[in-house]
Amino acid sequence: MEQLPLIAEEKKALTVSEITRQIKLSLEQRFPRVWVQGEISNFKHHTSGHLYFTLKDEGAQISAVMWRSRAEALLFLPEAGMKVIARGSITVYPPRGNYQLDVDQLTPVGIGELQLAFERLKRKLAAEGLFDEDHKKPIPEFPESIGIITSETGAALQDIRSVLARRFPAVEVLLLPVRVQGVGAAEEIVQAIAEINRYGKVDVIILGRGGGSLEDLWAFNEEIVARAIYASRIPIISAVGHEIDFSISDFVADLRAPTPSAAAELVVHDRAELLELLRNYCYTMRGSLEEKLSTLRDRVQGLLSSYSFNRPKDLLRESAQRVDELERSLTLKFSHLVQLLHQSQLTLQHRLEALNPKNVLRRGYALVRKEGDLITSARSLGEGDDATIQFHDGTVETKVQS
Amino acid sequence: MSPGKSRKQSFEASLKRLEAIVESLEQGTVSLDEATELYEEGILLAKECAEKLKVAELKVKKLTKAMDGQFETEGLKEE
Numbered sequence: 001m002e003q004l005p006l007i008a009e010e011k012k013a014l015t016v017s018e019i020t021r022q023i024k025l026s027l028e029q030r031f032p033r034v035w036v037q038g039e040i041s042n043f044k045h046h047t048s049g050h051l052y053f054t055l056k057d058e059g060a061q062i063s064a065v066m067w068r069s070r071a072e073a074l075l076f077l078p079e080a081g082m083k084v085i086a087r088g089s090i091t092v093y094p095p096r097g098n099y100q101l102d103v104d105q106l107t108p109v110g111i112g113e114l115q116l117a118f119e120r121l122k123r124k125l126a127a128e129g130l131f132d133e134d135h136k137k138p139i140p141e142f143p144e145s146i147g148i149i150t151s152e153t154g155a156a157l158q159d160i161r162s163v164l165a166r167r168f169p170a171v172e173v174l175l176l177p178v179r180v181q182g183v184g185a186a187e188e189i190v191q192a193i194a195e196i197n198r199y200g201k202v203d204v205i206i207l208g209r210g211g212g213s214l215e216d217l218w219a220f221n222e223e224i225v226a227r228a229i230y231a232s233r234i235p236i237i238s239a240v241g242h243e244i245d246f247s248i249s250d251f252v253a254d255l256r257a258p259t260p261s262a263a264a265e266l267v268v269h270d271r272a273e274l275l276e277l278l279r280n281y282c283y284t285m286r287g288s289l290e291e292k293l294s295t296l297r298d299r300v301q302g303l304l305s306s307y308s309f310n311r312p313k314d315l316l317r318e319s320a321q322r323v324d325e326l327e328r329s330l331t332l333k334f335s336h337l338v339q340l341l342h343q344s345q346l347t348l349q350h351r352l353e354a355l356n357p358k359n360v361l362r363r364g365y366a367l368v369r370k371e372g373d374l375i376t377s378a379r380s381l382g383e384g385d386d387a388t389i390q391f392h393d394g395t396v397e398t399k400v401q402s
Numbered sequence: 403m404s405p406g407k408s409r410k411q412s413f414e415a416s417l418k419r420l421e422a423i424v425e426s427l428e429q430g431t432v433s434l435d436e437a438t439e440l441y442e443e444g445i446l447l448a449k450e451c452a453e454k455l456k457v458a459e460l461k462v463k464k465l466t467k468a469m470d471g472q473f474e475t476e477g478l479k480e481e
Contacts (some may be wrong), residue, residue, distance in 0.1 A: 001462050147465075169460040174463050175462065199473050286441075
């Protein structure tokens, strides 16, 4: 290979600055933008906010810098040993005579950036004690008023409503509508938690949304949301996504529910079970009292038969009579109550049956579907559309005429 | 305090009191007079609780804030 004339001629020797300038020009023009994959080592997070580190592989290494303005946008904190892809340009720093990779974008390899941010925040908040069990507030056993922080149009609200209506409708639900994803969602959630605490007239809060991607659920992994949950005086049940989704909210909240429906199940007792419990209590009370009465009756009878001499027998007979009367009156009250409890349960069953769409259909209503979707408006059907009509006992296919 | 608050306390309190009554009756250490009184109270409480459970419709409201910062609630229709 031909040697460069610059270096060959002794008489035209370059100054260090000159050669460095040439190198700088040459390198920076040659590598204005490169992607480099490697492992981070010698990581330093300078007090100025800039990140300094080395990228290396088995055979080589390159110095790298990420200026504060870029570093602040990172969702994860790089650390030694982490495999990354760095995007940037090669720059030469003449005072030291070295070159480095000026990084403007850094992506972890193998594990998602959001996942890393999640782990990082989780570690940080755990260390601060935000997940501590002894800070968790008890969930009231019989809440009268339940606050819900979620989207007004989301599936979560519908799910919670229908579970509450079925299990324990004797509660009041107070909705604080918020956006649950996208820019500003976290701030809205924080504000809603603060406002419902100022309003004060709820016993427990359900905070959540239906399932989605990690990005969709991200608001519930934001630090400000975690801190707002921690600061809430009213206990919070976190119900974000599906069973498998864990969010930072879940860890900070006083109780985690796997789904919004499950939160509703957890927050109220089942009415039918409570009625059953009341019924059992009544039987137990009656049983105990019966036992007491029969012991007494035996004692009175014993006295009546064993005392042959002149005892106030009339008094004893009176006692016996009183026991009998008492028993009759108690039995009467008892059967009234058992009847009432039984009726409540029947009413409940009828209500549940009324909710069953099949029974609505039996009354002469029908469901209309187009391509499987329920049609709820005449405007959704046009002439020539194929539709399916479902009756309680079967379906028919039809074509719209006009 | 909202009217709802007092209702809640009474449901929970009624049930707790009922539990206590059932327990003392089961232990059987009370006199007959006490037992009959407890029994009558218990039956009354059970009836009250059952009545409360009969509420048929879930009430859903939305919390909003008026211009002056005061809280307002508005009913939400069943979807």
